[in-house]
Amino acid sequence: MAEEIRIVQPKEYYKRFLEKDVRPDNRELAEFRPVVLNIGCVTTAEGSALIKIGNTTVICGVKAELAKPDADQPKDGFIVPNVELPPLCSSNFRPGPPGEQAQVLSQTMADVIADSQCLLSESLCICPGKLVWVLHIDLVCLDYDGNVMDACMVALVSALRNTVLPKVTVDEETGDIQTDPTTRVPLQVTCCPVATTFIVFDNKLLLVDPTREEESMATGAVTIVTEGDNLCSIYKPGGTPLTENQIDNCIERAFTHGREVCRLIEDTLLSVDR
Amino acid sequence: MAGMELLSDQGYRLDGRKPNELRRILFKKGIFKQADGSAYLEQGNTKVLAAVYGPHEIRGSKSRARHDKVLINCQYSMATFSTQDRKRRPRGDRKSLEMTTHLKQTFDAVILTELYPKSQIDIYVEVLQSDGGNYCASVNAATLALIDAGIPMKDYVIACSGSYIKDTPVVDINNLEESSGGNEVIMAVLPRCEQIVFLEMNSRLHEDHLSPVMDQIMAGCRDIFAVLNQKVQEELCQKAALDKLVDSG
Amino acid sequence: MAAFTVVKKEDLEAQQKEESVQSLRCITSELGPLTQPDGSAVFTQGDTTALAAVYGPADVKISKELIDRATVEVIYKPKVGLPRPVDRKLERIIKNTLEAAIMALNHPRSLISIVIQETESLGANLACCVNAACMALLDAAVSMNFMVAAVSAAVTDKGEIILDPVSRVEDEARAVLTFVFDSVDKNIVTVITSGQFSQDEYKKCLYLTKQACDNVFSFYKDSLSKKLLKSA
Numbered sequence: 226m227a228e229e230i231r232i233v234q235p236k237e238y239y240k241r242f243l244e245k246d247v248r249p250d251n252r253e254l255a256e257f258r259p260v261v262l263n264i265g266c267v268t269t270a271e272g273s274a275l276i277k278i279g280n281t282t283v284i285c286g287v288k289a290e291l292a293k294p295d296a297d298q299p300k301d302g303f304i305v306p307n308v309e310l311p312p313l314c315s316s317n318f319r320p321g322p323p324g325e326q327a328q329v330l331s332q333t334m335a336d337v338i339a340d341s342q343c344l345l346s347e348s349l350c351i352c353p354g355k356l357v358w359v360l361h362i363d364l365v366c367l368d369y370d371g372n373v374m375d376a377c378m379v380a381l382v383s384a385l386r387n388t389v390l391p392k393v394t395v396d397e398e399t400g401d402i403q404t405d406p407t408t409r410v411p412l413q414v415t416c417c418p419v420a421t422t423f424i425v426f427d428n429k430l431l432l433v434d435p436t437r438e439e440e441s442m443a444t445g446a447v448t449i450v451t452e453g454d455n456l457c458s459i460y461k462p463g464g465t466p467l468t469e470n471q472i473d474n475c476i477e478r479a480f481t482h483g484r485e486v487c488r489l490i491e492d493t494l495l496s497v498d499r
Numbered sequence: 500m501a502g503m504e505l506l507s508d509q510g511y512r513l514d515g516r517k518p519n520e521l522r523r524i525l526f527k528k529g530i531f532k533q534a535d536g537s538a539y540l541e542q543g544n545t546k547v548l549a550a551v552y553g554p555h556e557i558r559g560s561k562s563r564a565r566h567d568k569v570l571i572n573c574q575y576s577m578a579t580f581s582t583q584d585r586k587r588r589p590r591g592d593r594k595s596l597e598m599t600t601h602l603k604q605t606f607d608a609v610i611l612t613e614l615y616p617k618s619q620i621d622i623y624v625e626v627l628q629s630d631g632g633n634y635c636a637s638v639n640a641a642t643l644a645l646i647d648a649g650i651p652m653k654d655y656v657i658a659c660s661g662s663y664i665k666d667t668p669v670v671d672i673n674n675l676e677e678s679s680g681g682n683e684v685i686m687a688v689l690p691r692c693e694q695i696v697f698l699e700m701n702s703r704l705h706e707d708h709l710s711p712v713m714d715q716i717m718a719g720c721r722d723i724f725a726v727l728n729q730k731v732q733e734e735l736c737q738k739a740a741l742d743k744l745v746d747s748g
Numbered sequence: 749m750a751a752f753t754v755v756k757k758e759d760l761e762a763q764q765k766e767e768s769v770q771s772l773r774c775i776t777s778e779l780g781p782l783t784q785p786d787g788s789a790v791f792t793q794g795d796t797t798a799l800a801a802v803y804g805p806a807d808v809k810i811s812k813e814l815i816d817r818a819t820v821e822v823i824y825k826p827k828v829g830l831p832r833p834v835d836r837k838l839e840r841i842i843k844n845t846l847e848a849a850i851m852a853l854n855h856p857r858s859l860i861s862i863v864i865q866e867t868e869s870l871g872a873n874l875a876c877c878v879n880a881a882c883m884a885l886l887d888a889a890v891s892m893n894f895m896v897a898a899v900s901a902a903v904t905d906k907g908e909i910i911l912d913p914v915s916r917v918e919d920e921a922r923a924v925l926t927f928v929f930d931s932v933d934k935n936i937v938t939v940i941t942s943g944q945f946s947q948d949e950y951k952k953c954l955y956l957t958k959q960a961c962d963n964v965f966s967f968y969k970d971s972l973s974k975k976l977l978k979s980a
Contacts, residue, residue: 267546267578267580267581267627267628268544268628269580269581269582269583269628269629269630270580273580280531280532280533282531284578284627286578286579286580286581287580288579288580288585290585307579309589311574311576311589311623311625312552312574312621312623313534313548313550313574313576313623313625314531314533314550315533316533316534316552316555319558319559320574325836325840328833328836328837329833329836329837329840331833332833332834332836332837333837335833336837336942339942340923340941340942340943340944341944342944361579361580361585363578363579363580365578365625367531367548367625368530368531368532368533368534369533370532370533437533445848447939452944454946455944455945455946456941456944456945456946456947456950457941457943457944458941458942459925459939459940459941459950460939460940460941461936461937461938461939461940462840462841462844462845462938462940463841463842463843463844463845463846463847463848463928463937463938464844464847464848464937465848466848466894466929466930466933466935466936466937467935467936468933468935468936469936469954472936472939476947476950
């Protein structure tokens with residue numbers, strides 16, 4: 226019977242749970258789903274990571290290529306994040322060109338890299354004006370069960386931390402490019418931005434780390450990106466208006482969560498031997 | 500290339516396998532919650548995901564609906580980081596489109612399509628890491644995903660590749676052996692009735708050599724089938740026992 | 749307590765000067781510049797200008813139809829070229845903001861379409877677009893839960909906060925924060941940020957922008973009543 230109510234009147238179904246301060250998947254309102262992180266799982270990529278937040282699964286692969294820099298910014302390499310939401314991950318997505326959500330996510334990833342300065346484009350320079358690295362950061366969602374933003378962010382940072390590039394030198398006189406595959410240089414990733422997403426249920430309750438079902442019923446969402454003790458981004462695109470206190474509360478929780486995720490990434494990186 | 504012997508004098512291949520030896524196969528069914536059926540399969544270093552949605556109502560143009568059988572919609576896609584050189588487009592290039600059609604044709608032949616008229620079954624395949632035998636791994640993974648989704652089929656479809664190197668038929672070739680310019684035979688078979696659903700051959704092979712290669716591949720398919728079937732049946736038995744326990748209270 | 753306090757002229761000027769750093773740029777607007785849409789507005793904030801047009805509630809394509817409320821659609825047109833991913837993100841932000849403001853439940857199975865044309869982007873572009881869209885909605889007399897007012901603030905390298913920054917300040921700033929408030933409880937409808945900042949700086953920006961949003965709301969009121977008086 227419960228399952229029928231869940232499908233026919235999802236909101237009522239949820240309300241009955243939330244009255245008792247618990248969610249249908251046995252979580253409390255402020256409880257995160259279990260996170261599984263696997264770093265360096267794709268050997269064809271320069272760096273990779275797979276993350277599972279509950280059922281949500283995102284895989285990230287970093288591929289590097291050489292290119293000539295733009296004339297007006299001769300020292301800047303290129304960082305190109307791209308988020309894919311293929312029809313494989315949920316029946317809500319159709320085959321074809323990337324949808325609006327995927328485009329917005331890709332843009333958000335690019336914004337966060339720029340805002341947090343976790344990877345400077347200057348650090349990808351090999352020879353100013355002649356040769357720079359292009360980092361293609363491809364994120365593919367494999368199972369869409371809500372909160373893809375947070376998952377993408379962890380996958381992105383972990384994969385960047387995992388990335389090693391071969392040493393490349395340019396001969397000053399002949400302009401020849403020499404690659405030394407034996408020496409491998411890790412990327413200079415300076416910090417670890419972490420996103421925490423909350424949704425607003427029924428215009429009043431704040432739920433953290435929403436599932437797909439919860440997202441579809443949400444009346445608003447806030448994503449807070451923290452980096453150590455600094456804020457990198459507060460992203461609340463419309464939805465139910467929130468009071469200052471509610472947002473402050475979210476920020477506090479985001480800081481705690483940020484530290485936990487950072488520790489998880491560090492621990493996992495340590496266990497990966499290279 | 501000198502120094503790169505695809506088959507050593509002692510009869511071992513580059514990765515240390517014997518000619519008739521398969522790569523290690525690992526798989527897991529039912530890994531995703533959203534899809535109706537899903538599977539992850541590793542064949543050596545080739546890693547493939549498959550997800551199945553359906554049977555459901557026809558999406559998009561209704562004109563594609565067939566009144567006598569189900570429409571099978573496939574999409575083959577390779578992650579941009581799956582190959583040594585970055586792929587520009589994960590799907591939509593000629594190779595992926597060819598692969599998509601091959602998958603569709605293969606599964607059209609084995610799914611009991613007449614059971615679900617006017618509906619659609621989606622099969623999505625994503626290659627996460629590629630080391631040769633992408634088609635084979637995709638077919639095997641999709642078969643497992645279809646089993647997980649509970650879609651009726653005539654039999655398993657098992658695909659395996661093979662080649663003819665130095666007068667020896669070899670089975671389940673990897674990327675190095677594929678790209679060295681030798682011939683390549685790919686087969687998808689129904690292992691229990693020993694029927695061939697799909698057969699493809701690239702580059703030159705002497706007529707006399709075709710049948711030993713095919714025999715070798717057929718043997719490889721039977722081996723893969725044994726590996727998959729054993730685990731699938733085990734899981735099924737466990738599930739059945741569990742359900743029985745639940746039913747009896 | 750003295751009944752009268754003498755205010756020196758210099759003090760007053762200094763106060764005004766200080767205020768000018770911490771107040772909005774000059775706001776002007778024109779309601780209904782376009783004849784074809786149901787409502788339209790040009791909103792200018794300093795040199796930043798946006799034009800918004802509202803069509804609706806009108807017929808909606810079956811594929812986009814929502815059975816319990818109106819479909820809100822926002823189309824953002826950049827000054828030159830086709831919309832880039834950045835513009836798509838902006839579009840999405842504005843759409844979600846306006847969806848909260850519009851009483852969509854009053855018009856089920858219909859479409860409210862808002863087209864925003866970027867005319868001049870010289871700082872606080874997002875804020876200007878949101879304000880223009882809100883005025884256009886008022887002009888079209890679409891029923892709304894509340895009005896929205898957007899204000900931007902920039903945090904400089906030294907930690908100074910500059911309200912309603914021009915594009916030069918935005919480029920040099922460490923962070924730029926844009927807030928959208930509702931007119932009823934002055935709660936936060938939207939926050940969009942770029943760059944790094946501390947929690948303290950966030951609070952300061954919030955405080956300043958919240959005060960400044962009152963100016964925008966009273967501006968809405970004035971221009972609307974002017975227009976209504978004229979038509980009466």
